[in-house]
Amino acid sequence: xxxxxxxxxxxxxxxxxxxxxxxxxxxxxxxxxxxxxxxxxxxxxxxxxxxxxxxxxxxxxxxxxxxxxxxxxxxxxxxxxxxxxxxxxxxxxxxxxxxxxxxxxxxxxxxxxxxxxxxxxxxxxxxxxxxxxxxxxxxxxxxxxxxxxxxxxxxxxxxxxxxxxxxxxxxxxxxxxxxxxxxxxxxxxxxxxxxxxxxxxxxxxxxxxxxxxxxxxxxxxxxxxxxxxxxxxxxxxxxxxxxxxxxxxxxxxxxxxxxxxxxxxxxxxxxxxxxxxxxxxxxxxxxxxxxxxxxxxxxxxxxxxxxxxxxxxxxxxxxxxxxxxxxxxxxxxxxxxxxxxxxxxxxxxxxxxxxxxxxxxxxxxxxxxxxxxxxxxxxxxxxxxxxxxxxxxxxxxxxxxxxxxxxxxxxxxxxxxxxxxxxxxxxxxxxxxxxxxxxxxxxxxxxxxxxxxxxxxxxxx
Numbered sequence: 001x002x003x004x005x006x007x008x009x010x011x012x013x014x015x016x017x018x019x020x021x022x023x024x025x026x027x028x029x030x031x032x033x034x035x036x037x038x039x040x041x042x043x044x045x046x047x048x049x050x051x052x053x054x055x056x057x058x059x060x061x062x063x064x065x066x067x068x069x070x071x072x073x074x075x076x077x078x079x080x081x082x083x084x085x086x087x088x089x090x091x092x093x094x095x096x097x098x099x100x101x102x103x104x105x106x107x108x109x110x111x112x113x114x115x116x117x118x119x120x121x122x123x124x125x126x127x128x129x130x131x132x133x134x135x136x137x138x139x140x141x142x143x144x145x146x147x148x149x150x151x152x153x154x155x156x157x158x159x160x161x162x163x164x165x166x167x168x169x170x171x172x173x174x175x176x177x178x179x180x181x182x183x184x185x186x187x188x189x190x191x192x193x194x195x196x197x198x199x200x201x202x203x204x205x206x207x208x209x210x211x212x213x214x215x216x217x218x219x220x221x222x223x224x225x226x227x228x229x230x231x232x233x234x235x236x237x238x239x240x241x242x243x244x245x246x247x248x249x250x251x252x253x254x255x256x257x258x259x260x261x262x263x264x265x266x267x268x269x270x271x272x273x274x275x276x277x278x279x280x281x282x283x284x285x286x287x288x289x290x291x292x293x294x295x296x297x298x299x300x301x302x303x304x305x306x307x308x309x310x311x312x313x314x315x316x317x318x319x320x321x322x323x324x325x326x327x328x329x330x331x332x333x334x335x336x337x338x339x340x341x342x343x344x345x346x347x348x349x350x351x352x353x354x355x356x357x358x359x360x361x362x363x364x365x366x367x368x369x370x371x372x373x374x375x376x377x378x379x380x381x382x383x384x385x386x387x388x389x390x391x392x393x394x395x396x397x398x399x400x401x402x403x404x405x406x407x408x409x410x411x412x413x414x415x416x417x418x419x420x421x422x423x424x425x426x427x428x429x430x431x432x433x434x435x436x437x438x439x440x441x442x443x444x445x446x447x448x449x450x451x452x453x454x455x456x457x458x459x460x461x
Contacts (some may be wrong), residue, residue, distance in 0.1 A: 026373045027400055031279045033287070034367055034414045036069030036327050038438075045074060045374030047412055050438035054331055054371045054410055057443060061436050063333040063410070066350030066421055068446070070104070070439040073327040073417075076290075077108035080319055083294035090134050092275050092320025093119050095418035100437060100446035101124035101324065108190035109155070115320050117144040124151055135316075139163075145170055148178075155179045157233050157272075159206060161325050164217060168226045180221065181233040181272055182207060184214040186252045188236045188245050193286045205235070209252055215259055217228035222264050231255060231270025231313055238276040238321065241287060243296045246273055250300050258308045273297060279325040282367050287322070321418035328417030330355065330433070331371060332395075334409040335387065345382045347401060349411055352386010353393045354430045356413070356420045360392045368396045372410035384411060388428050421447065429455055 030041065039049045040332045046053040049069050057067060091105045097119055105112055108129050115136035123133055130151040137144070138159045144169050148156060149205040158164050158180050160410045171178055185206035207214035214232075221229045234249045250273060260268045278287045288296075297317070305312045332349035339345045358364040368384050380403040384396035395413060406410075424432045431450035436443050 001330045003140060024376050024378065024402060025096065027379045027402055028370070030369065031280075031283055031367070034283070034326075036072035036414075037075065038069050039329070039414075040427060041374070045372075045408075047369070047371040049329075051441035052443055054412065057436065057438070058331060058333070058372075058410055060443065061434060061445065062367060062449065063331050064349070064355055064433045064435055064447070066328050066330050066355075066416060066435045067443075068324075068328045068360075068417065068435060068437045070327075070437045073104060073324060074108055076323045076327060077105060077110055080317075080323065081109050082459040083137055083290040084298075084315070084317060085294070086315075087294075087298075087305045088320045089312070090275075090316060091122065091323060092318045094136075094322030094422060096227040096324045096328075096420075096422045097122050098435065098447050099126035101198045102128050102353060106132075111316070113320075117141070117147055119154070120144070120151065130154070138206075139368075140166075142166055142170065142412070146174075149174055149176055153178075155181060157181045157183050158217070158221075159183050161213075161217065161220075164220060164227070168224060171226050177226065177228050179228045181231050181270065182214060182217050182221070182229065183233045183235070184209050184256060186234050186236065186249045188249050206233075206359070208255060214256055215263075216238075218256075218260050218268075219264060222260075222266055229266070229268065231268040231272065233272040233274065235274025236276060236320070236438050239278045240276045241278040241285070243288070243293065243300070246297055247300045247304075249273060250297075251304050254301075254304045254308050254310060257313070258310055261310070266387075269313055270316065271301065271313040271318040272318065273301075275320055275322070275449055277319050277322040279321055279415060279418075282365050284365070289433075290319075290322070325415055325418035328420075328435075329412050329414045330416040330420065332384075332411045332413070334405060334407050334411060336407060337405055344398070345380050345401075345405075347382045347384050347405055347411065348387060349384060349395065350387060351430075351433065352388045353390060354386070354388060354425050355433050356395055356416060357423050357425065359397065359420055360390070361423075366396045366413050366415065368401065368411050368413045370401045370402055370405060370409060371412035375404055377402040377404035379403065380405075384413070388430070426450070431455060 042048050046055045090111040093114045113134045131154045132151050133153045135148045135153050135156045183206035185208050207217045221227050232253050234253050236245045236249050323454045332351050336348040353360050379400040382401040386393040434449035435447035437446050
């Protein structure tokens with residue numbers, strides 16, 4: 001069993017001892033790297049974000065709800081843009097996308113990466129410049145590709161020979177020459193969950209490097225001359241803390257670029273190393289700052305280009321989780337508290353796997369804290385669970401909460417900005433929560449709460 005110390009202070013005071021040595025002060029404290037930067041506790045003990053207490057937010061917006069610290073989100077956008085300098089920073093929209101976030105990303109100077117027609121529709125509806133959009137995805141339909149061409153997206157990352165043929169036909173039909181990147185499967189096994197490691201050979205994404213498909217795809221595009229091949233793309237996974245995987249990926253992709261130059265006389269201008277940069281979900285996680293990531297990745301690319309006698313290509317990256325993940329926390333209300341034979345206490349909240357599937361899907365770890373008040377009670381080992389009819393409906397597997405937690409208390413779970421609302425469902429016909437942006441003492445709904453009327457509207461009988 002892995003107990004997570006969300007209540008301990010990060011750094012030298014970080015708790016590493018057995019549960020019975022924890023103090024109420026530990027449990028009530030906040031770990032800075034787990035929470036958005038404007039989150040603190042009020043004198044009364046309630047969490048506050050953007051100058052608004054969670055008690056007031058819960059009263060106005062209800063629970064469960066996702067609360068986005070707009071100051072934090074904007075700061076993370078600026079940090080990545082500044083750190084990577086001349087590189088193009090594409091916000092990975094699949095992590096979380098809505099019109100308000102699209103506008104913030106644009107205002108802070110980032111590019112945008114989408115991977116479906118629906119994500120493209122949100123981007124265009126929000127007025128994002130099409131030329132700053134990259135279109136991803138492993139099975140883009142003819143309609144999606146046609147829409148991308150009509151909109152004038154800046155680049156399309158091609159993922160299969162079928163897609164190359166499909167896009168080539170559309171380009172000829174419309175007399176357009178879209179810019180494309182070839183996604184290369186480089187055979188790097190990222191240190192992450194099997195389902196979010198995307199660069200090993202046995203998976204659905206990209207063209208195999210080892211099998212020669214990546215070279216064949218690039219050569220086909222160059223030889224046919226219909227599409228504008230700008231460069232190569234690699235993405236090795238998600239929730240990655242070690243940059244060594246990027247070093248191996250860059251070396252292999254740039255080796256391929258040298259092969260293409262030598263065989264076809266074309267030196268590609270762009271290199272996208274994807275995203276997947278890790279964030280802190282518990283105090284066990286130690287993410288790298290944007291500046292450190294930029295220094296290491298730029299050094300890797302420069303070194304490999306020098307070894308391969310290549311001009312340094314225009315670099316791009318695709319952070320999503322690292323930008324929006326830490327900027328959001330989910331607020332729940334406790335419904336029941338159940339002690340199970342001295343093993344642990346089950347704290348049931350009014351959400352669950354419909355608003356955060358990652359624990360069930362990826363065995364992901366999260367932290368939690370009592371949010372509406374402080375407590376002087378001794379800590380207890382708890383499992384925060386949801387209201388759904390599944391034994392795997394777990395929000396936080398193991399966490400220390402005050403022993404006096406009770407129905408009506410507010411529980412906050414940090415790090416829920418990425419892949420929680422975007423992967424949310426209506427399992428058990430539970431309406432999805434709202435997303436509320438908070439800044440300078442005010443809150444605004446940017447994605448409204450679903451209602452039962454919304455669910456029934458889709459059921460045509």
